[in-house]
Amino acid sequence: DGGITQSPKYLFRKEGQNVTLSCEQNLNHDAMYWYRQDPGQGLRLIYYSQIVNDFQKGDIAEGYSVSREKKESFPLTVTSAQKNPTAFYLCASSASNSGGSRDTQYFGPGTRLTVL
Amino acid sequence: QKEVEQNSGPLSVPEGAIASLNCTYSDRGSQSFFWYRQYSGKSPELIMFIYSNGDKEDGRFTAQLNKASQYVSLLIRDSQPSDSATYLCAVNSLSSGSARQLTFGSGTQLTVLP
DSSP: OEEEEEEEEEEOOOOOEEEEEEEEOSSSSSSEEEEEOOOOOOOOEEEEEEEETTTOTTTTTTTEEOOOBTBBBBOEEEEEOOOOOOOEEEEEESSSSSSSGGGGEEEOOEEEEEEO | OOEEEOOOOOOOETTTTTEEEEEEEETTTTEEEEEEEOOOOOOOEEEEOOOOEEEEEEETTTEETTTTTTEEEEEESSGGGGEEEEEEEEEEEETTTTEEEEEEOOOOEEEEEE
8 A cells, every 4th residue: 555654643742852753655755744733723834855865944843853864754853842842743745846746745644742 | 925815614515515615825926726625633635736727627526726816716516414624725836946835724614514
């Protein structure tokens, strides 16, 4: 089965703790993205990566970090500097990020993070 | 600041009716437009995308794009209770260099009444 997997489905974080959310895709997509969704709101872009070993900040990157060491994997770390991390985190991927139908983004099932 | 605006709803329609969902965007450089459906507690799933002015039909769904008016809509014909969800409009535009970003609206909650 081709698709995007995220783990864990639910995650609980204590104050001052860093946590890492996993995102893996076997679609052979070049571009990957991390979004955050708060209740009743749309998705906001945290980070994106167009190619291995390269990534750019999105609109709300503060308090988050990412890596892209492999094409298939794009983990997101929520650091203790992120003051309000409770949210639904969504990973997405697209074949490319250069225009046309290949820009279509497909989403993983999401990780719901709660700060205790 | 690129903006994508949607009526938050809730929008209620009776089963079998046409549901009309609307979206406006601020960036005239936007080039591609997407509609996603999101059930409560789930991730967004793609319904359809549109790039050219006019209508694009896929089954019960029709997307309409008017770039001059910066307006994109989604029509759902013969609405079913299973269509009850939040519908997200997303607009892809050039951000910087060759990088493109999707900007999402806050979504319209649709309820189809049996």
